[in-house]
Amino acid sequence: EADIYQTPRYLVIGTGKKITLECSQTMGHDKMYWYQQDPGMELHLIHYSYGVNSTEKGDLSSESTVSRIRTEHFPLTLESARPSHTSQYLCASSDYGATNEKLFFGSGTQLSVL
């Protein structure tokens, strides 16, 4: 089992609320990633980080923001949730990067915005 944890597992929230999806890993990995996955669709990279104080936007434009203050923690925040944000969000980490090392994925957060 990978030591990467996401909370909450499921979240149902009303429009306009601020939410933070938590992601933590205990493997000491420098690189961390956030993917968005709609049902029956491919995963899209929305944010990634090379290490502390490093954050980059991925391919898919997202209104979410991330921070990386500690190596083990990579939270994702939505300031004002909307129904269009309804999706599954997957966090992942790796030691040497996606090319040289496999990604370890969390169990995901299924977000529903009403």
Add this chain to the structure above:
Amino acid sequence: AQTVTQSQPEMSVQEAETVTLSCTYDTSESDYYLFWYKQPPSRQMILVIRQEAYKQQNATENRFSVNFQKAAKSFSLKISDSQLGDAAMYFCAHITQGGSEKLVFGKGTKLTVNP
């Protein structure tokens, strides 16, 4: 732009039989990596197998093997002696060596294993 296409949204196989999942990709790069990831229902996604484009030999991991056809840009996954625990979504993915950390995924193939 890199793309990954999985043309089989769903596949089924009888337990102990062999099944092949298809994947094609498009890239203008010569150095890249290909992956198959497995996502069981309500469980974490895990790496099944990885292939470096510069290696001609097909990767193998126990019952899982790939057929990598670089010229055809094809990367199929063969599962031998299928087990009930193989039931999952399988995602093919591609990344360019030396590029950004942008792993590009296909839409996935849902594999059902019938007892």
